[in-house]
Amino acid sequence: HSLGPRNDEIAARPDLTVPTLTTVRGILSNLEAPIISTLVQRSALTTNPSLYQPSESSPLLHYIHTQELEAQKLHRFDYGRLEYPFTLPLISPDHASRANPFPPGRFHQDTFSRNANLTAFYTTTLVPLLASITTSTPFFYHLSNSTQNDVAALTLDAQLLALMSHRAHIGKIVAESKFAANVSGYTPLIYRRDASAIRTLLTNVTQEESVLTKAQAASRALASAWVSAGALVPSSFVASVQGAAVKVFRELIDITTQIEVEYLLQRLD
Numbered sequence: 377h378s379l380g381p382r383n384d385e386i387a388a389r390p391d392l393t394v395p396t397l398t399t400v401r402g403i404l405s406n407l408e409a410p411i412i413s414t415l416v417q418r419s420a421l422t423t424n425p426s427l428y429q430p431s432e433s434s435p436l437l438h439y440i441h442t443q444e445l446e447a448q449k450l451h452r453f454d455y456g457r458l459e460y461p462f463t464l465p466l467i468s469p470d471h472a473s474r475a476n477p478f479p480p481g482r483f484h485q486d487t488f489s490r491n492a493n494l495t496a497f498y499t500t501t502l503v504p505l506l507a508s509i510t511t512s513t514p515f516f517y518h519l520s521n522s523t524q525n526d527v528a529a530l531t532l533d534a535q536l537l538a539l540m541s542h543r544a545h546i547g548k549i550v551a552e553s554k555f556a557a558n559v560s561g562y563t564p565l566i567y568r569r570d571a572s573a574i575r576t577l578l579t580n581v582t583q584e585e586s587v588l589t590k591a592q593a594a595s596r597a598l599a600s601a602w603v604s605a606g607a608l609v610p611s612s613f614v615a616s617v618q619g620a621a622v623k624v625f626r627e628l629i630d631i632t633t634q635i636e637v638e639y640l641l642q643r644l645d
């Protein structure tokens with residue numbers, strides 16, 4: 377696909393207009409509860425470190441691959457869905473032409489996914505944190521009293537990674553919406569391929585801080601709700617989940633920012 381989409385593929389691609397930044401921020405905010413809920417559920421299971429070697433042949437990525445083959449048939453990764461697979465080839469990029477122009481505000485598919493960074497963060501940073509939450513009574517009960525529930529954990533890992541990936545790749549529409557609101561500011565930087573100036577122009581530290589503050593409050597609320605609901609979790613559960621949630625959102629902000637920059641570098645292709 378290095379030559380870009382085939383003509384029939386282009387014809388099949390809708391002209392998708394992105395929402396304004398305020399609406400996109402609401403879309404990002406709407407993903408915080410599901411990400412943190414899944415993190416809370418996952419934190420109440422034990423962790424088998426052998427599933428998470430940082431390699432493409434890890435049981436984690438193998439499990440995700442089997443799910444993605446089915447998901448693809450159900451159109452999970454179609455154009456404009458902002459869901460990008462971890463183990464399958466990526467959708468081909470858009471190229472502007474006279475017959476197929478991309479005015480500001482129209483979504484323009486690029487060639488980037490940052491899923492590899494997410495799995496690296498997950499296996500090297502998040503899994504050790506999850507493993508340190510010593511749950512002696514995971515919610516799947518086996519008569520053998522084994523605390524190992526590999527499939528239950530992997531199912532939640534796959535769900536959590538898909539949600540995190542979706543959140544980060546919404547950076548593409550954040551970027552389009554910022555571009556449409558400031559075409560004359562971004563255009564020369566894109567032509568100069570000045571990634572660091574683009575990053576400076578799109579970064580909003582106040583917004584980032586508000587995302588982190590909300591993640592901290594939401595993780596306290598959701599983890600505490602598990603305790604009130606009767607979950608047999610250690611006394612450190614709420615604090616541990618909060619610590620993990622803040623790490624997750626700090627990483628998501630960084631990866632979202634990278635995705636925004638990369639999207640803009642290809643915006644005029």
Ligand SMILES: C=C(O[C@@H]1C=C(C(=O)O)C=C[C@H]1O)C(=O)O
Nearest residue numbers: 550578579580583584587629632
């Ligand atoms: C998503 C935005 O862009 C950047 C990334 C942020 C994030 O991932 O939440 C927050 C602020 C910006 O630095 C935004 O401005 O809302």
